[in-house]
Amino acid sequence: MCGINGIISLHRDAGGIVHAMNRHLHHRGPDGDGVYIADPLALGHVRLSILDLTNAGAQPMQFGCWVIVFNGEIYNFQALRDILVTHGYQFSSRSDTEVLLKAWDCWGEDCLAKLEGMFAFAIYDTQERRLHLCRDSYGVKPLFYSLTNNEFLFSSELSTLVHAQATLPEPDRDAISTYLALHYIPAPQTGLMNLFKLPSGHRMTVSFAESRIQALEPIQWDKPFEPYDNAIGITVDALDQALAHSVKQQMVSDVPLGAFLSGGVDSSLICHYASQVHKEPLHTFSIGFTDAGPEYDETAYAARAAKLLGSQHHAVCVELGSLSEHIDDILSRIGELNADSSVFLNHIVCAAAREHVTVCLSGAGGDELFGGYYRHQALLALEQLNYFPKSVVRLFIKMLSPFPQNRDNRLGNLVRRMIRFLEQREGDGGLIGMIRQDRVYPQQSLFLSKSPPRTLLKVLEYDFRHFLGDNILCFSDKMSMLHGLEVRVPFLDPGVVRLAEQMQNRQRVTLGEKKVLLKQLAARYFPHDLIYRKKQGFAAPVEVWLRKLRKAELKRRCMDGLVTQLLPEGVIDDLVENFVIRNRDLSLQLYSLIVMNQWFANL
Template sequence: MCGILAVYDAQRRWSPEVFSKALNVLASRGPDGQGVWQGDEVLLGHRRLSIIDLEGGAQPMASGDGQALVTFNGEIYNFPTLRSDLEARGHAFQTSSDTEVILSAWREWGADCVDHLEGMFAFVIWDRRHRTLFAARDRTGIKPLYVGQSDGAVVFSSTLAPFFELPGFDLQIDREAIRDLLVYDYVPAPRSMLRAVRKLRPGHCLLWKTSEPFPESRSFWEVPRCDDQPIEFHELVERCESALDRSIQRQMMSDVPLGAFLSGGIDSSLIVASMARISDEPVTTFSVSFQSGSNEAPIAREVAEQYGTRHVEVEAGSIRSDTLLDTLGRLDEPLSDPAIIPTRLISAVARERVKVVLSGEGGDEVFGGYPRFLIQDQSEGGGLGWARRGLKELLDRAPFPIPGAGRIYHDLLSPREVVEWERARFGDGGYPGRQLRRLLTLPPESYSPQDYLTDWREKMQRYSVGGKEYDADTLMRVDMLTKLSENHLFKSDRASMMESLELRVPFLDELVLNEVLHRPVHAKIVGGRLKAILIELCKSRLPRAVWDRPKHGFNVPMGHFMAVEWKEAVEELLSWGEQSLPIFDYGALRAAQRENQRTRMVARTLWSPLMLIAWFRAHPAAKL
């Protein structure tokens, strides 16, 4: 993984020195080298984390004739076979890197080159002959790519951070992004925290001939719709086993030390089992343990012992307030998933021993691992008796916050409302509209609180079949387009890149996606059994404790941490916000703080506002 930055600016307002300063804020993404190319009206920059072809893969890289240049972040897993295909078509190669394969693919197929690439990637190509910029982001959004426009300049970047280093760039906040962060816990693509910057959506590319108006991006891949062709369960298991093993084998390709995160859950344990069978050397594995809340570390140890891994375990209690504040302060965009904190901790420990890790991200979305996927068709919703409706209304209007209100509220909702509530809610209360207006002091018309679910509903409608708008098949596909890329993969990317660690996700390899995604939910969740395919694989590979138990997930005991280990950080952020960020009702936040100190039950209500406060504190140039 690396950090990339590209600028097209006919006015040449930013010198190479200014550009290099902006590029340097991506240094943790690429500590092994920096490259800058300047020509025409274009600046291309690259910060390199050397993984493959350590001597010959420097970027930005030019084609043999110098007419096309690329800056690229990621890994192309099928590049050896793609290279052979291109050589048969007459292309010659000077390095053994996947970057050069991208350039040759561009010269051979143009914008259709993305159809041939398998892996995780975000890149920008400048074609000097045709004066064309081409940018692309991988199918599931493993690698980030932002696109900004300001006064005629166009900027592409791995993160939001470089935009703050470009003098004169428009840093006006998108207030609807504030709403989205509070509601979803993340900022959904294409929106970003800055109004002038948008995320390139997963599976999208952008082709711009600079003599023409700047275009919209286009989709080169979408989550496939259900293909309900019959297949025997045992045959599907065998096919998935083969696809997963092959994906892990090609993702173990590396010229530097490699290991794996091992939580003790099904996904990471299967990856470690496969790695151990493939590798001639013991696999190096890493896990996090919690003294409070759910703790899967003992199961991770059992898997490590079975496969003889070099296992390293880190205690999450070692995350102090200063570590929390440092992590939040380094986020280019706020995220309310608390798992980013222990993920950074384990990434730091892993980076001391390896440079690449494999992770189980994506297994739940692809194979049906979340309890919310057990829903039946909820298109018609359901009715409430007058008493239940009255109680729901009282909770919706109740003083903020009420400990445990979320659980009560959940039980009062219709089936369709439950689906929406689990996708978008604020804190421990009910629907976000009134809660947002109660907490935020911004004018409601500036952040449209009533529209918080509009984009999500449109995606649900697009993937619905036969009027079954809220069934599990639809929900699983929309999760791939939203929460997976902009929450889970964002978390993994930012946490690992803070420590200059490359993180790979075999469950999102095209070999696996092509085998599984088009299958209907009843092929993945069998008889109410979540991830039935993977459980079947586990039976012959892993201890029973891994697969014969309820799902826990990577849960951080937030109530406890915010009341004890992170108490000083919570106080520091609230005090700064009261003095410097007048967008919240701090009386309500202080009430939530006191209630959590007493009950440990309203941490979620307080956490998302704290993420915004931390982000604004770290980005004082942002304009409300």
């Protein structure tokens, strides 16, 4: 796991800029750095050593006419190495980078389909003067780029790309409109003009001559997840074997390895398989709030699962009193525009994990692959709701409206969800109507204008590509790499993903249960009440934190920055007034404005 950078510039010092980019990315690679300079091109790499800790694995790495900088892990590199040996290739290291480099030399871009892993890399053809950028199928490893003023730059992090620009980029109002609705920005947009994220499963080629740089449009080399309703379905045994294989393959490491454990279905299963392989008690990590109520604390469930697994468990307990300090610190370093409240929980638990291990397994992807969100059930229920006259539905909403609708209260959260669900009777019945957060200040953007997914299969595909790929995986990478921690995602193994595509819909979600088949598998190894308990999710008590702020301070934070260029002051006044005086839960909307101000101020 590392950080990569590069530049092709016809008018600036490429070597000097790539050295500066490496320094900005030092947190991603504290174990070493390197550069390759061949004006007008320069490539940079910072290294977090995971496999082959010797200098033989250092980058940039060269072979023949190729030079590569690579971030990620290729889990099947040993099998690929054996195949390449039969083609006459020899190896001087135990690193997956050398295997990737020679796989590209052997098969070219066709090697991408042979890779099992998480990756973002740039490989330069010194003969043709072409640079190829590639990103893994599922978007685990990020890659940002820009082409402005006849200058091409790329980096593992948006903030590094911004710092390398000749001038500060302007905000992209269309992308920010999407952010205000969804609280993250789908690729390829980033929130800044002319700065882009290479979408998952895409590659692009950049060529240059003496007076011109040309970047071709990104090409999709793999479509990550296409679920269908298979009449045959899959068996629990097949899923069991696929997950066991994935976890075992992803545990190859020359440094200490552990796993996140919330006590939920996904992380508990990953930790089960890891414990079967790990020779010593597995280090496991959870996080919870000591004074925010049971809605925000799963540490008791995690401790119970850890005891069953025999792991060496570490529970991180956070007090609300210190939350403001954590939030301000993390928002100053996030780099990307994202208002998911899980961001700073990720930051805190990654910091704790890094004290013990260098690699951590995560349960991310289980909800998107197997149908784990309430909205997946809601889509099924919408078919029944449409039989009710709209007048009856409006009456139900009117009856529920006086009740609390707060996320930090179990009843209030239920009422909030019921109202949001019933309101879909008036809407278009699509996913975006369920999840968008901009009802107080409706937004329009190119992304929001697309026809929304309306069926369970299309919603699962959307959640996998965007909610997981453009949101969860993005902040997980950023928060973990701030601490030099590599996070691996066993659910995102091609064998597991292909199986998840082939399930029957009733193995995914029913009106009475989410993640039907996955829970049946988990119940083989854990008690029924641990697996079939109410889903809590990995969220922070943002509403509790915001209610501790004075009204004037809350408004100042919302008005202090970019927001004033995009929303009228009256809209923000109404948000604050309804939140503070009328006790409406508008915490996520207010938090998203605070995040946006902090993000732009720290560019």
